[in-house]
Amino acid sequence: PLLAWRFNETNEDQRELHQFTPNQPVSIPELAKLGVLYWNIDVQNEKFMDTVETICSERKYKNRDVINIRKETLPNYDEKIKTFFEEHIHEDEEIRFILDGSGYFDIRDKNDSWIRVAAKASDMIILPAGMYHRFTLDTSNYIKAMRLFKEDPQWTPLNRADVATQSNTFRVSYVKEFHGVS
Ligand code: KMT
Ligand code: NI
Numbered sequence: 001p002l003l004a005w006r007f008n009e010t011n012e013d014q015r016e017l018h019q020f021t022p023n024q025p026v027s028i029p030e031l032a033k034l035g036v037l038y039w040n041i042d043v044q045n046e047k048f049m050d051t052v053e054t055i056c057s058e059r060k061y062k063n064r065d066v067i068n069i070r071k072e073t074l075p076n077y078d079e080k081i082k083t084f085f086e087e088h089i090h091e092d093e094e095i096r097f098i099l100d101g102s103g104y105f106d107i108r109d110k111n112d113s114w115i116r117v118a119a120k121a122s123d124m125i126i127l128p129a130g131m132y133h134r135f136t137l138d139t140s141n142y143i144k145a146m147r148l149f150k151e152d153p154q155w156t157p158l159n160r161a162d163v164a165t166q167s168n169t170f171r172v173s174y175v176k177e178f179h180g181v182s
């Protein structure tokens with residue numbers, strides 16, 4: 001299953017675990033309350049793509065690509081690693097199906113604290129539109145992921161640092177649905 005925990009803000013590298021001592025786990029139901037969905041689809045099973053296709057047709061994911069994040073294969077690697085770790089939202093779900101390797105998705109909870117979600121091969125993770133998040137490789141320095149998208153691919157992040165993001169309609173809708181009326 002998926003492992004997640006409260007993120008301990010330390011000076012360690014972003015690729016380290018960032019756990020508290022003792023660790024403070026976060027359960028899948030807790031993630032679901034924030035709108036995060038999760039499926040395990042075994043990539044060792046030769047029919048795994050059938051399951052992916054079923055989810056795609058049910059949830060209307062029409063676009064996809066595969067991103068291979070390692071220094072040797074990803075153009076502009078250093079710049080992209082930095083961008084992925086800048087806190088942002090998207091105007092659609094962020095759907096990532098991990099094909100190989102591993103990495104961390106950090107998401108904000110209702111109190112604006114970070115939760116670190118460890119993703120590895122066979123994990124499909126869906127972050128709702130408008131949820132603040134970021135991504136980093138872990139110390140294995142490698143992940144290969146299928147990125148899925150509903151309509152036109154719009155991989156561009158809207159950074160929290162940009163004030164316009166705070167009043168973005170997808171952000172406002174997310175807060176209303178998952179944080180309760182403010
Ligand atoms: C994103 O949008 O942050 C990414 O695509 C990160 C890589 S997916 C494992
Ligand atoms: Ni993103």
